[in-house]
Amino acid sequence: xxxxxxxxxxxxxxxxxxxxxxxxxxxxxxxxxxxxxxxxxxxxxxxxxxxxxxxxxxxxxxxxxxxxxxxxxxxxxxxxxxxxxxxxxxxxxxxxxxxxxxxxxxxxxxxxxxxxxxxxxxxxxxxxxxxxxxxxxxxxxxxxxxxxxxxxxxxxxxxxxxxxxxxxxxxxxxxxxxxxxxxxxxxxxxxxxxxxxxxxxxxxxxxxxxxxxxxxxxxxxxxxxxxxxxxxxxxxxxxxxxxxxxxxxxxxxxxxxxxxxxxxxxxxxxxxxxxxxxxxxxxxxxxxxxxxxxxxxxxxxxxxxxxxxxxxxxxxxxxxxxxxxxxxxxxxxxxxxxxxx
Amino acid sequence: xxxxxxxxxxxxxxxxxxxxxxxxxxxxxxxxxxxxxxxxxxxxxxxxxxxxxxxxxxxxxxxxxxxxxxxxxxxxxxxxxxxxxxxxxxxxxxxxxxxxxxxxxxxxxxxxxxxxxxxxxxxxxxxxxxxxxxxxxxxxxxxxxxxxxxxxxxxxxxxxxxxxxxxxxxxxxxxxxxxxxxxxxxxxxxxxxxxxxxxxxxxxxxxxxxxxxxxxxxxxxxxxxxxxxxxxxxxxxxxxxxxxxxxxxxxxxxxxxxxxxxxxxxxxxxxxxxxxxxxxxxxxxxxxxxxxxxxxxxxxxxxxxxxxxxxxxxxxxxxxxxxxxxxxxxxxxxxxxxxxxxxxxxxxxxxxxxxxxxxxxxxxxxxxxxxxxxxxxxxxxxxxxxxxxxxxxxxxxxxxxxxxxxxxxxxxxxxxxxxxxxxxxxxxxxxxxxxxxxxxxxxxxxxxxxxxxxxxxxxxxxxxxxxxxxxxxxxxxxxxxxxxxxxxxxxxxxxxxxxxxxxxxxxxxxxxxxxxxxxxxxxxxxxxxxxxxxxxxxxxxxxxxxxxxx
Numbered sequence: 098x099x100x101x102x103x104x105x106x107x108x109x110x111x112x113x114x115x116x117x118x119x120x121x122x123x124x125x126x127x128x129x130x131x132x133x134x135x136x137x138x139x140x141x142x143x144x145x146x147x148x149x150x151x152x153x154x155x156x157x158x159x160x161x162x163x164x165x166x167x168x169x170x171x172x173x174x175x176x177x178x179x180x181x182x183x184x185x186x187x188x189x190x191x192x193x194x195x196x197x198x199x200x201x202x203x204x205x206x207x208x209x210x211x212x213x214x215x216x217x218x219x220x221x222x223x224x225x226x227x228x229x230x231x232x233x234x235x236x237x238x239x240x241x242x243x244x245x246x247x248x249x250x251x252x253x254x255x256x257x258x259x260x261x262x263x264x265x266x267x268x269x270x271x272x273x274x275x276x277x278x279x280x281x282x283x284x285x286x287x288x289x290x291x292x293x294x295x296x297x298x299x300x301x302x303x304x305x306x307x308x309x310x311x312x313x314x315x316x317x318x319x320x321x322x323x324x325x326x327x328x329x330x331x332x333x334x335x336x337x338x339x340x341x342x343x344x345x346x347x348x349x350x351x352x353x354x355x356x357x358x359x360x361x362x363x364x365x366x367x368x369x370x371x372x373x374x375x376x377x378x379x380x381x382x383x384x385x386x387x388x389x390x391x392x393x394x395x396x397x398x399x400x401x402x403x404x405x406x407x408x409x410x411x412x413x414x415x416x417x418x419x420x421x422x423x424x425x426x427x428x429x430x431x432x433x434x435x436x437x438x
Numbered sequence: 439x440x441x442x443x444x445x446x447x448x449x450x451x452x453x454x455x456x457x458x459x460x461x462x463x464x465x466x467x468x469x470x471x472x473x474x475x476x477x478x479x480x481x482x483x484x485x486x487x488x489x490x491x492x493x494x495x496x497x498x499x500x501x502x503x504x505x506x507x508x509x510x511x512x513x514x515x516x517x518x519x520x521x522x523x524x525x526x527x528x529x530x531x532x533x534x535x536x537x538x539x540x541x542x543x544x545x546x547x548x549x550x551x552x553x554x555x556x557x558x559x560x561x562x563x564x565x566x567x568x569x570x571x572x573x574x575x576x577x578x579x580x581x582x583x584x585x586x587x588x589x590x591x592x593x594x595x596x597x598x599x600x601x602x603x604x605x606x607x608x609x610x611x612x613x614x615x616x617x618x619x620x621x622x623x624x625x626x627x628x629x630x631x632x633x634x635x636x637x638x639x640x641x642x643x644x645x646x647x648x649x650x651x652x653x654x655x656x657x658x659x660x661x662x663x664x665x666x667x668x669x670x671x672x673x674x675x676x677x678x679x680x681x682x683x684x685x686x687x688x689x690x691x692x693x694x695x696x697x698x699x700x701x702x703x704x705x706x707x708x709x710x711x712x713x714x715x716x717x718x719x720x721x722x723x724x725x726x727x728x729x730x731x732x733x734x735x736x737x738x739x740x741x742x743x744x745x746x747x748x749x750x751x752x753x754x755x756x757x758x759x760x761x762x763x764x765x766x767x768x769x770x771x772x773x774x775x776x777x778x779x780x781x782x783x784x785x786x787x788x789x790x791x792x793x794x795x796x797x798x799x800x801x802x803x804x805x806x807x808x809x810x811x812x813x814x815x816x817x818x819x820x821x822x823x824x825x826x827x828x829x830x831x832x833x834x835x836x837x838x839x840x841x842x843x844x845x846x847x848x849x850x851x852x853x854x855x856x857x858x859x860x861x862x863x864x865x866x867x868x869x870x871x872x873x874x875x876x877x878x879x880x881x882x883x884x885x886x887x888x889x890x891x892x893x894x895x896x897x898x899x900x901x902x903x904x905x906x907x908x909x910x911x912x913x914x915x916x917x918x919x920x921x922x923x924x925x926x927x928x929x930x931x932x933x934x935x936x937x938x939x940x941x942x943x944x945x946x947x948x949x950x951x952x953x954x955x956x957x958x959x960x961x962x963x964x965x966x967x968x969x970x971x972x973x974x975x976x977x978x979x980x981x982x983x984x985x986x987x988x
Contacts, residue, residue, distance in 0.1 A: 130865075144872070145588075148587070152583040185500055192670065195671075196671065251699075258705060259709055267697050267699070267702040267705075272673075272695060273490065382698050382699060385696055385697040385702060387669065387671040391698070
């Protein structure tokens with residue numbers, strides 16, 4: 098295979114060794130902990146009963162050697178079975194299928210806000226350097242980069258929900274609106290599939306504040322980077338030439354300056370998506386958002402090995418796929434890049 | 439060439455993105471968003487006209503299968519999905535009351551309990567509830583060998599001689615049985631429905647029973663509510679059981695949502711988006727009271743205590759009983775109670791004051807630092823140092839373990855005892871504790887059922903005692919305590935039993951490597967239009983008794 102298709106296929110194939118590597122690392126780290134899943138999953142009185150302990154260890158394969166446990170896990174994984182959560186006794190795949198769409202919904206909305214707001218702000222700040230617009234942009238960027246997302250979330254809830262009442266409170270939907278049947282896990286899509294515009298609008302409305310809060314960090318980075326990249330490009334000879342040719346300022350800015358300034362921004366967007374997944378742990382906690390962040394936290398604190406491995410695989414795969422998309426996007430933004438190797 | 443085309447397309451997209459962010463576009467976006475919001479709020483208000491109770495809870499649940507779980511959220515939810523043979527009223531933990539069983543009797547040897555079931559009770563499915571369902575439910579719990587096994591480990595046999603009679607034969611006299619049977623984990627299942635969905639109560643049920651998945655999506659009980667849906671980490675939706683034998687509940691629909699942040703629960707309660715907040719912290723109390731929300735703190739069957747290891751190789755000077763006494767006198771109990779929050783009470787024993795047999799709180803230790811210094815000097819202990827293990831960064835029962843550990847460190851420093859803070863995550867702290875390698879620990883003990891027998895774990899060689907390496911054969915006094923514990927556990931006469939427990943507790947505090955600190959209270963809050971809220975230590979709020987004015 099060659100060309101774009103081959104490139105994408107090869108990159109997707111790279112997922113397999115990376116995911117296996119993630120399972121090895123997750124498994125080894127889980128075992129390195131000086132604690133036992135039994136400790137957190139059996140109550141003290143249950144843990145004092147040897148029969149219950151033996152039954153627990155047998156059920157979860159903890160009575161077998163670590164190598165045997167790992168090989169069993171990988172064997173099952175290759176057949177699409179991510180195991181059963183020790184904590185909830187439900188299939189990990191099923192749990193991830195519920196948690197991941199909630200996080201993706203939040204992360205994609207946040208990323209869109211970061212891009213749609215951050216890039217134009219950066220461009221405006223560069224074009225109107227040292228004006229009030231520039232100062233405001235730099236302040237917003239500073240807030241986004243320096244204020245902890247946890248604090249920002251609570252303040253956002255206090256001001257926009259509790260005081261002003263502009264946005265709804267914590268949660269993915271209003272308690273008064275029954276959830277649509279689970280199909281994709283993306284609540285907006287599921288609501289539309291169920292012909293429930295009320296639920297779709299309600300979900301979208303609940304997305305506003307958490308995604309804005311989660312977006313602030315990336316928005317700050319993008320606005321800052323865009324500003325400095327534009328300032329650099331605007332001083333280049335080819336921009337001066339374009340202006341000298343009498344091209345309208347809009348064309349100079351968008352076609353000549355912005356297109357060149359965008360290339361490093363795409364890289365940052367890709368990296369920013371990974372940061373969104375980690376930032377979601379805190380945001381989901383503040384906004385009672387039942388996504389991967391809450392799931393990862395619960396899995397880690399209950400030493401739920403299959404769930405921890407599942408989270409690792411989900412995050413790594415997401416990150417790799419986003420990076421693949423970023424690489425493909427390079428080719429659109431920069432004609433010198435080819436998707437062959 | 440193709441690359442150039444793609445590049446141009448990319449630039450155009452980026453250009454559109456940038457140019458789209460004009461003032462006019464911003465105004466339009468805001469207007470659309472506001473419209474969407476208003477519509478959402480409007481729809482929400484329309485639906486809120488139903489008698490719906492919205493509860494905020496920090497989920498602590500593994501499964502909804504009552505026979506497999508003892509976690510707090512499961513207890514609260516299953517309390518209204520399933521009925522138990524007996525129950526407690528309101529906040530009482532002392533007097534078991536009839537529920538599915540209308541009456542019961544105990545054999546002279548205290549080993550046989552005979553229950554007469556209420557007639558005419560049906561499950562939500564319509565199936566009649568019979569003694570066979572009770573036997574099946576208890577047999578299943580025994581054979582599941584799950585984390586709940588300790589509830590039923592004393593049962594020798596369960597018989598159902600007729601449709602309304604159940605006889606439970608214990609291995610020894612077990613006065614705690616009634617309190618155990620009142621726990622929501624012991625809820626009676628609709629055996630026909632559960633069997634039809636993979637349930638098995640026979641030997642080997644730990645591998646052959648497959649009903650858990652079903653019970654996570656549908657309830658199979660006779661309770662005041664029926665499970666409509668359970669979305670893990672998100673919410674439960676319960677709807678009223680119109681056929682409930684006590685009469686239908688006042689609330690039509692309950693939504694219990696997972697809101698992990700206490701401050702988020704506070705904001706939602708103030709706004710009226712939720713009716714009851716189960717997990718507020720001390721920081722929220724004043725603000726909620728100011729907002730006109732009802733805030734209460736009810737006693738819970740939990741104790742906080744300090745535990746020393748008696749092995750000098752592990753605990754050094756802290757293995758010395760003189761040091762235990764000095765620590766007991768050095769602590770500022772008033773200050774600890776302030777940190778524990780409103781409703782917290784002092785403890786004279788290693789048992790919550792709400793249980794029969796608990797020593798009077800007036801007998802609780804008091805700060806006497808001169809005595810502490812004198813004890814240390816008298817024993818020539820000029821330098822006492824150790825490390826305090828506690829749950830790092832955890833807030834349990836509204837108590838910040840970090841603050842509590844720092845306070846204890848400061849109190850002991852005042853009499854010359856050096857205690858380094860060794861906070862670790864809960865799983866690691868529990869692992870160290872179970873290995874018996876904790877020199878000094880700040881821990882809590884939670885009652886799984888409403889009986890003082892829960893606290894026999896502090897005896898030598900029992901669950902807590904052995905973690906201090908304090909065993910029955912450590913000393914004649916230890917053996918005597920174990921003997922006293924056995925007597926208290928089996929004594930069928932309530933008054934004699936309470937007296938035995940009180941004697942036991944006094945001796946335990948005098949001679950054991952523990953220092954009781956306090957019994958916390960659980961703060962919770964609800965809207966002024968909500969009534970009938972009582973907080974029970976085991977299942978917290980019974981939603982079947984809650985009413986809401988619309």
